[in-house]
Amino acid sequence: MKTILIVEDEDAISRVLAAYIRKAGYDCRICRDGKQAAASFDADPPSLVVLDVLLPGMNGWEVLQHIRRKSACPVIMLTARGEVGDRIMGLNEGADDYMSKPFEPDEVVARIHAVLRRPTHSIVGSDQVTFGSFRIDFKSRSVFLNGANLSITPRDLSLLMFLAEHPNQIFSREQLIEKVWGIDYEGSDRAVDLAIKRLRKLLLHWPPEEGELRTLRGTGYQLYAAKTN
Known part of the structure; x- marks a missing residue:
């Protein structure tokens, strides 16, 4: 079973997201600050990370940089900031998708599905x-x-x-x-x-x-x- 790591300091948001993600058939775990998230990722890398930007300890950008130094794990940024500059920054730093609050939990699940099923390509003649x-x-x-x-x-x-x-x-x-x-x-x-x-x-x-x-x-x-x- 694929595991989704939710990094979100707002308890109500993280609990609702976790419920929707588990209902969709994924395992799920929650971290409420950046340092905890980095440690959790290092100890047991997930299949995908849903990562808020505004976090105590390490912010989301710092957590994303930590992940990218050692892994290509997919990351969906989740934040209250909706400016174009923030979206571009997230993608430029290596995020795979970007969503702004407020959001619908089922849309987050749909984005998770989409990122995890992005196609690989068959190779003709050679590996x-x-x-x-x-x-x-x-x-x-x-x-x-x-x-x-x-x-x-x-x-x-x-x-x-x-x-x-x-x-x-x-x-x-x-x-x-x-x-x-x-x-x-x-x-x-x-x-x-x-x-x-x-x-x-x-x-x-x-x-x-x-x-x-x-x-x-x-x-x-x-x-x-x-x-x-």
């Missing part, structure tokens, strides 16, 4: 692909650069894997959302830009003579592969 010093193992969903295993969030990894399956092909934002996020995705297409930005940062030391993630203005994105093994 891995290598572009010089950059390698993707599709079977284990692992990415390596210069022999080092890179930590990538599930959504960003799915995007990278899709582009690697189709090297040198160009895809629009809309096509990538449909193919990677799924047709039920209701967020902004800005999420694609942010994911590409994070992936470029991770692949900063990938030699350009081997390949690169390219933006084609007005057209879309491609994984340009100059060298394939």
Whole structure:
């Protein structure tokens, strides 16, 4: 059974969320401050984290950074702040989704379902692909650069894997959302830009003579592969 970690300091909200999540068939545990959440995550990593921003001890951004330093576990940010800047910050820091209070608990459950079922891609002919010093193992969903295993969030990894399956092909934002996020995705297409930005940062030391993630203005994105093994 998949476990959902709720990090929320308001008791009424956390109890209602837990009831809905358990009714949906997940195991669930609750932490009421950031430090407790970080310790709980380290001791027993969950399948997904529902994370409030305004927390005592460590705030939600700090907890998210703690998680991302060691794991690609999906994280849904949950906060009273609804400004566009906060949503962009959450996605840019590696959150997989973002919801503003007030919310309907069944919508949170729907978002959990959507994040956990984001598609993986079948590989035709090979379980891995290598572009010089950059390698993707599709079977284990692992990415390596210069022999080092890179930590990538599930959504960003799915995007990278899709582009690697189709090297040198160009895809629009809309096509990538449909193919990677799924047709039920209701967020902004800005999420694609942010994911590409994070992936470029991770692949900063990938030699350009081997390949690169390219933006084609007005057209879309491609994984340009100059060298394939």
